[in-house]
Amino acid sequence: MFENAYRQRLDTDLARWQADGVIAPSVGDAIRAALPPAPKSINIPTVIGILGGLLIAAAFLAFVAANWTEIARPARFAILLVGIAGAYSLGAWFDRSQRPYLADISATVGCIVFGASIALVGQMYHLAEDFAAGMMLWSAGSLIAALLTGSRGALAVALAAGCIWSGMRISEMSGTPHLPFVAFWLVAAWLAVLWNSAVARHLVGVAALGWIATVFFGYVDRTSLNPLLPVTACSTLLLGAGLMLAHLASGALRALGLTLSTYASFALALMLSPVGIHEFLSLKLVAPNWALLCGLLGTGLAFATAAIVRRGGPAFAGLALTCALIVASGWAGALALPQPWTIYVFALASMLCLVISGMLDEVRPRLVAGWLGLGLMIAGITWSVRGSLLRRAAFLAVSGIAAVVIATVLGRLLPSKEAAR
Amino acid sequence: MTSLASLYARLPRVVLFAVAGFIQLALIAAMVIDRAGVLRDGKEITLQTRPVDPRDFLRGDYVILSYDISQIPADKLEKQGAQGTDGTKDRDPVVFVKLAPQPDGFHKPVSAHFEPVPVSGNDVLIRGRITNLRYCTNCPTYFVKYGLEKFFVPEGEGRELENARNQNKVTVVAAVTSSGRAAIKRLLLDGKPVYDEPLF
Numbered sequence: 001m002f003e004n005a006y007r008q009r010l011d012t013d014l015a016r017w018q019a020d021g022v023i024a025p026s027v028g029d030a031i032r033a034a035l036p037p038a039p040k041s042i043n044i045p046t047v048i049g050i051l052g053g054l055l056i057a058a059a060f061l062a063f064v065a066a067n068w069t070e071i072a073r074p075a076r077f078a079i080l081l082v083g084i085a086g087a088y089s090l091g092a093w094f095d096r097s098q099r100p101y102l103a104d105i106s107a108t109v110g111c112i113v114f115g116a117s118i119a120l121v122g123q124m125y126h127l128a129e130d131f132a133a134g135m136m137l138w139s140a141g142s143l144i145a146a147l148l149t150g151s152r153g154a155l156a157v158a159l160a161a162g163c164i165w166s167g168m169r170i171s172e173m174s175g176t177p178h179l180p181f182v183a184f185w186l187v188a189a190w191l192a193v194l195w196n197s198a199v200a201r202h203l204v205g206v207a208a209l210g211w212i213a214t215v216f217f218g219y220v221d222r223t224s225l226n227p228l229l230p231v232t233a234c235s236t237l238l239l240g241a242g243l244m245l246a247h248l249a250s251g252a253l254r255a256l257g258l259t260l261s262t263y264a265s266f267a268l269a270l271m272l273s274p275v276g277i278h279e280f281l282s283l284k285l286v287a288p289n290w291a292l293l294c295g296l297l298g299t300g301l302a303f304a305t306a307a308i309v310r311r312g313g314p315a316f317a318g319l320a321l322t323c324a325l326i327v328a329s330g331w332a333g334a335l336a337l338p339q340p341w342t343i344y345v346f347a348l349a350s351m352l353c354l355v356i357s358g359m360l361d362e363v364r365p366r367l368v369a370g371w372l373g374l375g376l377m378i379a380g381i382t383w384s385v386r387g388s389l390l391r392r393a394a395f396l397a398v399s400g401i402a403a404v405v406i407a408t409v410l411g412r413l414l415p416s417k418e419a420a421r
Numbered sequence: 422m423t424s425l426a427s428l429y430a431r432l433p434r435v436v437l438f439a440v441a442g443f444i445q446l447a448l449i450a451a452m453v454i455d456r457a458g459v460l461r462d463g464k465e466i467t468l469q470t471r472p473v474d475p476r477d478f479l480r481g482d483y484v485i486l487s488y489d490i491s492q493i494p495a496d497k498l499e500k501q502g503a504q505g506t507d508g509t510k511d512r513d514p515v516v517f518v519k520l521a522p523q524p525d526g527f528h529k530p531v532s533a534h535f536e537p538v539p540v541s542g543n544d545v546l547i548r549g550r551i552t553n554l555r556y557c558t559n560c561p562t563y564f565v566k567y568g569l570e571k572f573f574v575p576e577g578e579g580r581e582l583e584n585a586r587n588q589n590k591v592t593v594v595a596a597v598t599s600s601g602r603a604a605i606k607r608l609l610l611d612g613k614p615v616y617d618e619p620l621f
Contacts, residue, residue, distance in 0.1 A: 089442070126605050130568065137452075141448050144441060149441050154441075171512065
């Protein structure tokens with residue numbers, strides 16, 4: 001999709017440059033010829049075929065809800081097995097006839113039928129009510145299918161089921177993160193690298209955010225603890241590791257690092273943004289050692305990357321992570337104060353550093369994440385109903401003036417782009 | 422690793438699809454075989470059901486079952502072991518309840534533990550999860566689920582069974598393995614079997 005948009009824009013630019021005399025017609029033709037063949041896009045019959053596959057899968061799920069006791073139990077069991085076998089047979093046939101999208105959707109349908117079968121077998125055989133174990137089985141089976149067939153849809157099913165499994169286990173546990181999911185996620189990340197697939201990379205990134213969300217809700221729901229440090233630490237580690245891969249690795253590993261660092265940036269911005277909300281901050285801050293270690297490791301990775309590649313982007317990301325850790329760990333003072341000015345300063349500084357990091361690395365999503373965090377924080381601080389509104393106004397004014405002064409000084413110190421030319 | 426990757430690359434795609442489907446079929450079959458193993462090898466216990474709040478009666482096509490052993494008095498629960506690794510307690514901790522047969526033929530709880538304990542004679546150790554420890558640290562009674570609380574029935578038969586259950590006429594025979602896992606084996610109405618679970 002993005003490849004086609006790029007080609008269209010390039011073609012328009014080349015035509016304009018040729019017409020303006022910027023480049024010779026032969027140069028334009030040479031550039032066009034140098035492009036690799038356009039990737040095969042999904043055609044209309046394929047889209048309709050995918051829709052058909054999804055409808056069949058939905059029909060099978062509806063079958064779960066229906067009462068089908070008229071059929072003998074062994075026959076019901078056989079229907080389930082035939083459903084799975086049929087989906088994979090169809091997938092193999094599509095794959096053989098060079099229709100990869102339909103093969104992918106068949107494997108996905110096979111995984112969905114597999115999940116429905118787990119539920120139905122549980123119903124038929126009165127199996128114990130361990131819903132999380134069922135989700136784990138579903139995710140493991142789907143991950144194996146993704147590994148063997150190369151199906152992105154199967155990977156999506158595996159990660160979605162895995163996130164639900166992890167969330168349910170966390171709700172039963174004693175506030176510790178659900179580590180088995182991390183091993184499961186690493187396998188999925190390895191697949192994303194192996195396939196060098198953008199879809200798989202984004203699925204892995206979304207799953208990481210899903211897992212961080214389960215850590216968040218696990219603490220809040222469990223004992224009304226403030227989980228700012230655990231979730232910030234997870235985001236920090238993901239961002240630090242992502243930056244290291246993005247700057248030091250190449251090819252598929254680099255692309256994965258870039259994607260993960262983008263998702264981690266958004267996670268960091270969203271997790272830190274409620275610092276202005278008193279009701280959230282008044283919860284008791286939880287600071288487990290594992291979280292502190294993860295946070296320090298992530299920050300260390302960012303600074304190590306900056307030192308190795310000698311670039312400002314990872315260094316500013318490291319500063320952003322340091323400020324975020326100072327806020328989340330409570331080192332900047334108690335979060336529950338009516339007006340925790342130092343907390344606000346470090347949180348805003350964290351997001352500002354993230355924006356600068358995105359600018360220096362020319363990674364627009366990181367820049368957007370930083371701006372999003374800044375916007376949400378300023379909104380939270382402005383509309384917070386606790387404490388003196390006058391002092392709040394003074395804080396915002398002083399912060400604004402400080403930012404303008406820094407901008408002016410930097411503007412004079414740093415050479416402008418025009419001067420550099 | 423390289424040889425594994427090269428083997429993966431050499432295998433025909435049809436074989437890979439077949440293996441993926443076969444593994445999922447095997448996992449489904451394993452669920453059924455595992456449950457059949459509990460029924461075949463488990464020690465039989467007889468449990469008295471008890472009435473359930475009528476507003477929470479029939480959901481879909483299963484009957485909610487509650488047992489006398491579903492409620493464990495606090496004095497029967499060993500207090501140590503409910504703490505999590507970070508010093509906080511588990512939300513729904515696993516518990517092992519020691520059951521002993523009574524003169525009336527039903528099994529009743531003798532004690533409950535957070536770790537498996539040895540049992541002798543006709544006593545049985547059944548594994549469950551406490552569901553109300555998250556709400557109170559010193560509950561007078563602990564509610565335990567054993568995975569025996571749902572019984573799926575053909576459409577229309579649930580109401581009759583629930584009415585009988587609320588009159589204490591329903592009895593369940595369950596099979597319990599040495600590790601404490603349990604499965605419903607038989608459902609009796611007024612002492613007569615109405616549902617007998619086949620192995621497969």
